[in-house]
């Protein structure tokens with residue numbers, strides 16, 4: 286167990302690890318031309334495409350109401366797309382249920398608080414392995430997440446609802462990693478946190494990546510999030526308008542423009 | 554009030570409170586898991602009481618044995634009712650519409666009871682119906698003790714199911730955060746169905762306990778649903794321990810007030826508690842954090 290943990294935590298293990306299928310690193314998650322919306326209202330996503338490569342943190346930024354959460358809901362099966370494709374590690378999983386997508390390797394930490402407040406941290410974390418039958422696997426994963434998030438181990442028997450917002454996020458992260466996901470979907474993990482807790486959260490996003498889990502991160506706080514990401518995508522009006530290495534995006538004047546009012550002209 | 558009378562009322566209140574606690578636990582379970590207000594809960598309670606009475610009439614065997622049939626039957630009916638009726642309601646208006654739907658179910662059950670067994674009052678006569686035991690000057694009817702024992706056992710079983718089983722954890726998770734529950738792979742629709750079945754099973758047990766000690770008639774359920782609704786609000790909607798504590802306290806209060814005020818006025822203690830709760834602590838008194846979200 287210990288040695289497995291070591292290797293999973295070793296940063297250099299990540300790049301090659303999940304890319305076995307081919308040299309061209311087949312993405313772990315690919316959304317292609319996704320259209321989605323709620324009820325009879327207008328579409329929220331209008332032909333959105335995004336990919337997450339093994340061992341990377343992809344950050345999707347965009348203004349309030351742009352449809353960031355909707356992207357993650359489509360990816361995790363909470364919302365069925367009207368058109369387009371969701372592919373996880375080469376398998377087409379479009380329109381499957383959340384359970385099936387979890388089994389396919391996607392774990393989703395939704396926006397806002399999502400711990401089970403009246404349960405202990407232990408119960409919360411172990412419920413992350415609800416679909417795992419193998420007890421020794423559950424134990425191995427428990428060791429793994431408590432190592433990655435020491436706080437979770439320290440507050441093991443506390444009621445989750447009694448923790449601070451930042452601490453609850455860590456419990457949610459730990460819970461989401463219990464199934465050994467290929468990609469975790471994080472919806473605005475820094476929302477409502479003070480600067481210190483925000484820094485901790487982004488540090489932990491990097492640690493998840495270094496431990497071998499790819500991350501699709503959604504943030505409103507673009508600058509802060511892009512600093513922790515490898516790839517950035519700018520979402521507006523239901524589509525990804527700009528994609529590129531996160532550092533380039535940080536320097537891109539169009540990003541500043543998008544956030545300082547004035548949307549970019551639709552090019553299509 | 555003399556000391557003996559007080560002790561007697563207290564004991565009766567605890568015994569009655571136990572039955573209230575079991576029934577309120579079922580009622581608060583539907584609300585917690587599905588945000589459903591189940592007006593027909595007490596109608597199923599009376600239905601179970603009738604089935605116990607009819608079973609006894611027909612076979613002459615102790616009505617407690619009817620539980621072997623009614624508990625599984627009600628569980629299945631509850632599961633079906635959730636999957637085929639309640640789940641058809643639109644999520645956005647679920648709570649309001651569930652009142653209407655289950656009100657209709659209650660009326661249907663009441664009508665059927667009247668149709669099949671007429672409006673005549675019924676009562677089970679058992680060998681031990683008139684027997685009571687004397688403890689420290691307080692006399693307790695054996696049927697009341699049996700009913701309380703049944704309620705306590707069932708509440709204990711319910712507690713163990715919720716705390717110790719994987720299904721129980723899934724059910725609590727669904728109650729506390731439905732979306733997160735789905736995201737960790739819980740089939741929340743199935744859990745809701747099973748939760749509804751579990752709630753209705755409490756009505757089966759409660760009905761049998763009721764039949765031991767009460768005269769029953771088809772419209773009796775209206776006398777139960779009001780106090781039960783009040784209890785789960787006072788206890789904090791969705792909280793089973795809250796419901797159980799509120800049930801015991803209010804059951805005892807109603808029983809104690811019966812001596813000076815009479816049966817009818819004593820019942821108002823439930824509604825008084827409801828008003829006070831809504832005025833000063835609308836999330837309920839024993840519900841904890843969860844209840845504050847409603």
Ligand SMILES: Nc1ncnc2c1ncn2[C@@H]1O[C@H](COP(=O)(O)OP(=O)(O)OP(=O)(O)O)[C@@H](O)[C@H]1O
Pocket residue numbers: 323326329347348349350351352353354355356396505
């Ligand atoms: N359950 C829902 N039913 C109807 N419309 C919804 C629902 N959820 C979101 N929407 C609408 O879809 C659009 C996109 O919402 P979404 O939550 O994906 O945005 P977001 O980028 O995550 O915003 P935020 O930064 O506020 O989280 C918004 O216009 C929103 O009003």
Ligand SMILES: [Mg+2]
Pocket residue numbers: 353354355396472473
């Ligand atoms: Mg959002």
